[in-house]
Amino acid sequence: MDLNRSTTSGGSVSASTGIAIKQVEEQLIAAIAACEDDIRHGVEDLARLKEALRLLRRQKPVSRFTKQTPQLDGPARPPRQRKSTARVYKEREGSAASIIRSFVRRELREAGHPLTRSEVLERLNHAGVKIDAKVPIKRVAKVMWSSPEFVNVGDGYWFAGEPIPDPQGGTSC
Numbered sequence: 624m625d626l627n628r629s630t631t632s633g634g635s636v637s638a639s640t641g642i643a644i645k646q647v648e649e650q651l652i653a654a655i656a657a658c659e660d661d662i663r664h665g666v667e668d669l670a671r672l673k674e675a676l677r678l679l680r681r682q683k684p685v686s687r688f689t690k691q692t693p694q695l696d697g698p699a700r701p702p703r704q705r706k707s708t709a710r711v712y713k714e715r716e717g718s719a720a721s722i723i724r725s726f727v728r729r730e731l732r733e734a735g736h737p738l739t740r741s742e743v744l745e746r747l748n749h750a751g752v753k754i755d756a757k758v759p760i761k762r763v764a765k766v767m768w769s770s771p772e773f774v775n776v777g778d779g780y781w782f783a784g785e786p787i788p789d790p791q792g793g794t795s796c
Contacts, residue, residue, distance in 0.1 A: 677777065677778075680776070680777035680778070681777065681778065681787075719754070719755065719762070719766075720766045720769075720770075722752065723743075723747070723752075723754070723762075723763060723766045723767075724766060724770055724772070724773075726743075726746075726747060726750070726752060727743055727767065727773065727780070728772075730743065730746050731780070731781065731782065735788055736779075736781075736788045737776050737778050737779030737780055737781040737787065737788075738779045738780060739778070739779040739780075740760055740763045740764045740767060740779075740780070741760065742779065743763050743767070743780070744759055744760050744763050747759075747763070767780045771783060
């Protein structure tokens with residue numbers, strides 16, 4: 624449709640209205656471009672923040688993830704006993720969860736560093752251990768998450784209460 628054409632019929636647009644529409648269109652295009660630029664900057668900022676958080680988590684002591692307070696200078700107080708509202712953890716020998724946990728214990732010791740649930744599942748599959756679940760990775764994740772002997776340290780699961788191994792070969796406190 625020609626926006627610069629001036630007619631008096633009911634459905635047509637006058638020349639001045641056509642120019643106004645053209646200006647609004649240009650303003651909308653400029654606003655969209657500015658929003659896209661803001662989004663691009665936001666995505667870049669988000670990536671930087673995620674990387675900073677990942678690096679920060681690698682430097683945190685294990686106590687941060689196991690909810691234990693690191694000992695500072697001064698006399699230590701005995702820990703206060705709490706009543707647990709969680710259900711009692713009971714190992715059932717031969718259960719699928721028990722098999723997964725014992726396998727993960729061995730693999731973590733062998734690897735010497737935290738393993739993600741994907742890595743655990745890959746190692747289970749490689750060892751020929753079949754996970755009888757609709758979504759095996761979710762089963763592995765649930766077993767790891769619900770087990771008090773493992774803790775998610777950001778870059779995978781590690782033993783609760785043990786120092787997280789440093790990627791360069793040492794351990795972080």
